[in-house]
Amino acid sequence: GQQLNQSPQSMFIQEGEDVSMNCTSSSIFNTWLWYKQDPGEGPVLLIALYKAGELTSNGRLTAQFGITRKDSFLNISASIPSDVGIYFCAGRALSAGGTSYGKLTFGQGTILTVHP
Amino acid sequence: GAVVSQHPSRVICKSGTSVKIECRSLDFQATTMFWYRQFPKQSLMLMATSNEGSKATYEQGVEKDKFLINHASLTLSTLTVTSAHPEDSSFYICSARTSGMIPQYFGPGTRLTVL
Numbered sequence: 001g002q003q004l005n006q007s008p009q010s011m012f013i014q015e016g017e018d019v020s021m022n023c024t025s026s027s028i029f030n031t032w033l034w035y036k037q038d039p040g041e042g043p044v045l046l047i048a049l050y051k052a053g054e055l056t057s058n059g060r061l062t063a064q065f066g067i068t069r070k071d072s073f074l075n076i077s078a079s080i081p082s083d084v085g086i087y088f089c090a091g092r093a094l095s096a097g098g099t100s101y102g103k104l105t106f107g108q109g110t111i112l113t114v115h116p
Numbered sequence: 117g118a119v120v121s122q123h124p125s126r127v128i129c130k131s132g133t134s135v136k137i138e139c140r141s142l143d144f145q146a147t148t149m150f151w152y153r154q155f156p157k158q159s160l161m162l163m164a165t166s167n168e169g170s171k172a173t174y175e176q177g178v179e180k181d182k183f184l185i186n187h188a189s190l191t192l193s194t195l196t197v198t199s200a201h202p203e204d205s206s207f208y209i210c211s212a213r214t215s216g217m218i219p220q221y222f223g224p225g226t227r228l229t230v231l
């Protein structure tokens with residue numbers, strides 16, 4: 001099945017620094033999504049990407065759908081303490097036929113810690 | 117928009133009892149709902165996918181007789197953990213999407229502890 005490699009696994013940064021994380025897949029995806037999960041909560045959708053090369057921003061967050069369709073990155077600029085959490089990439093692969101019911105494959109997550 | 121709720125947020129039960137978790141889409145029709153399980157500091161593990169009015173499709177290794185899923189309406193899906201054991205203790209999260217919508221929107225999760 002599809003595999004997603006997300007890196008880095010964890011990051012410890014100072015407030016104000018920029019952050020970058022990425023995901024690569026073993027197969028072509030037609031959708032990339034980035035979620036943030038706070039402790040004890042469900043993931044919250046940050047950015048959705050639908051086309052190769054697409055670059056989308058949401059406030060201080062920017063994500064891109066790689067042109068090979070096998071990778072995506074998420075950047076956070078000028079980090080603040082509330083950016084702390086676990087960030088997950090998720091992708092939906094092209095299905096060979098029939099319906100996949102929209103199943104997503106998730107990366108392992110990047111744990112972000114921001115020191116004030 | 118795209119709000120999903122889960123109830124209860126926490127449940128503690130005795131071994132051998134059954135527990136029902138509800139997942140509701142509050143402002144959209146959820147044609148498809150997904151149930152995930154998450155262990156501490158790990159990613160989300162898909163357990164099953166359910167379409168409204170159909171039987172759920174379970175992922176390999178997930179016991180369908182133990183984790184009963186019902187998706188009887190476009191706004192409600194339930195997960196029942198039958199004869200729960202301590203190893204079933206986990207964080208269970210549902211998500212929902214509607215036809216034509218790709219992203220899944222997640223509920224806040226349910227922390228299940230089986231004593």
